[in-house]
Amino acid sequence: MSGQCYGLKRAHQLSRIGVWVAGALTLASVALISFDVIMRKLFNWSLGGADELSGYAFAISTSWAFAFVVLERANVRVDILYQYFSVRVAAFIDWLSLVALATFLGVMTRYAYEVLATSWLQNATANSSLATPLWIPQGLWLVGLLWMSAVLILMLLRSSIAFVKGDLETVRDIAGIKFAADEAREEALIGKRRVEEHRQP
Secondary structure, three states: OOOOHHHHHHHHHHHHHHHHHHHHHHHHHHHHHHHHHHHHHHHHOOOOOHHHHHHHHHHHHHHHHHHHHOOOOOOOOOOOHHHHOOOHHHHHHHHHHHHHHHHHHHHHHHHHHHHHHHHHHHOOOOOOOOOEOOOOHOOOHHHHHHHHHHHHHHHHHHHHHHHHHHHHHHHHHOOOOOOOHHHHHHHHHHHHHHHHHHHOO
């Protein structure tokens, strides 16, 4: 296995951890809001700040899930014409989509950093009863964007090398649109692994 393949595999493992943490954060915010609504309805009492904290949780969990989504090729792509392209043209479009996504995310991450730096320098707090120091949620949000940027750079590097070498199948596996057949094949491999694990003493 090449170093780049290992890098993508490792990135996938770390991104899976990130998406589990993001999911737990989302569930925690749901529980907090549910508790707040029930307390208001039954006892006319509110925790205060549940909506604010859930907003932070949504932003952070979303950014932490980005990398896993892209590695799984679960991001939305319009494939009306894609399926009619030749293999080489489709591979180039897959590579180009990574370039476009990396460019967009690079700009977004830069401005996210500037927002965080401003909040840190000005010691800014939320205009709410909690008065949350804004650098905390903004910093956690930025961590997700930075990790996504690192993953995209790794994917772009690996797919660029594969494209130059003419390894179009690797380009498709990294950046291509996932069709129903791909998902069925992955599910079959997962099922096969589970059967083999079950047979082991």
